[in-house]
Amino acid sequence: MPIPDDAAAMAASTVRRLFARRSLRLPGTRLGAVAYPSPTSPRSHWHYWWQAHYLDCLLDEHLRNPDGDALADARRLARGIWVRNGGRWRNAYYDDMAWLALALQRLDGVEGRRRPRRRVRVLGLALESAQTPDLGGGVYWNTTRDYKNTPSTAPAALFFARAGDTLRAQELLDWLRARLFDTETGLYLDGVKAGGQVERTIHTYNQGTVLGALVATGGKENLARADALIRAVADHVAHDDGALPLSAEGDGGLFTGILGRYLALAAVTPGIDADAAVTARTLLDATAGRLWADRTEVDVPGAIGTRVDRPGPAGTRAARAGSDTTAFLFPPRQDGPVSLSSQLQAWTVLEAARACRHRLPRY
Numbered sequence: 001m002p003i004p005d006d007a008a009a010m011a012a013s014t015v016r017r018l019f020a021r022r023s024l025r026l027p028g029t030r031l032g033a034v035a036y037p038s039p040t041s042p043r044s045h046w047h048y049w050w051q052a053h054y055l056d057c058l059l060d061e062h063l064r065n066p067d068g069d070a071l072a073d074a075r076r077l078a079r080g081i082w083v084r085n086g087g088r089w090r091n092a093y094y095d096d097m098a099w100l101a102l103a104l105q106r107l108d109g110v111e112g113r114r115r116p117r118r119r120v121r122v123l124g125l126a127l128e129s130a131q132t133p134d135l136g137g138g139v140y141w142n143t144t145r146d147y148k149n150t151p152s153t154a155p156a157a158l159f160f161a162r163a164g165d166t167l168r169a170q171e172l173l174d175w176l177r178a179r180l181f182d183t184e185t186g187l188y189l190d191g192v193k194a195g196g197q198v199e200r201t202i203h204t205y206n207q208g209t210v211l212g213a214l215v216a217t218g219g220k221e222n223l224a225r226a227d228a229l230i231r232a233v234a235d236h237v238a239h240d241d242g243a244l245p246l247s248a249e250g251d252g253g254l255f256t257g258i259l260g261r262y263l264a265l266a267a268v269t270p271g272i273d274a275d276a277a278v279t280a281r282t283l284l285d286a287t288a289g290r291l292w293a294d295r296t297e298v299d300v301p302g303a304i305g306t307r308v309d310r311p312g313p314a315g316t317r318a319a320r321a322g323s324d325t326t327a328f329l330f331p332p333r334q335d336g337p338v339s340l341s342s343q344l345q346a347w348t349v350l351e352a353a354r355a356c357r358h359r360l361p362r363y
Contacts, residue, residue, distance in 0.1 A: 023080030149191025186232030253341030
């Protein structure tokens, strides 16, 4: 089933119409409700790091459609995050702070700022403080400081690479390779505890952030490792049909979206092996195809509808929601409230796949 060129725009519309709210009901702010239907309390749990990926999605949309409202929404969301976080940028988790630092760093870039705003510097200093010689290097997961892991170290390395501190980024990449690289699969494990025990769980998003840090830091060896990591994802993570696994459970609802984001970045990076770039695009296309084929239609407001089997020709009005009272939800299908994380995942993958098809700039 062909994916219409405006599939990413439909995913963006889903998040805006079903999840976007004012932060604590304050004008000039945005925040994503954690679920649809949304919790009734304005002070319900809000997932700091999900909002960072919402911000990233808005910046993806702005790159696709610079004349739209995405950049204004991104600025409102940044303010909404600050408001909801009690008038501060930091929290207790360094991986959370790394995600927001990356998104705000991108926002600075889109706005053409020559030096980072204070909020980016604050988060960058927090990440620097979490990189210590304990356990040989790496970045702590949270302020308890008893676990160093890929979810914090890899996005921190990416942040530093984009900030021009490639020496620090390389130190973090070298630590990941030495402590958490699984030679059997070619993938990266989750983390190492204070006592030295390694948590061997393999998550899709960890492969994505390492991939992003490798290509952003650059150099022949890093790009060769990025090539190998793309192939390892295809061999050991993807399903038989080539699509990446999709989850809707809490934080896991974002994981494959993050991997998709950095597969798209790698696919257009000069120096990446041509076959590896094709593999990255193939993984993205297969995953986007599954998201599109298994979408559902929902009344706004209303209950989740049934699978849409009659999309019409790609890009036509028949492929879109039939009226202003309907929207699409993307898989996996969920019983009960639909998580924001899962819809951000779909939005991210569909934007990434489209960017690859059109060779659009990513960052």
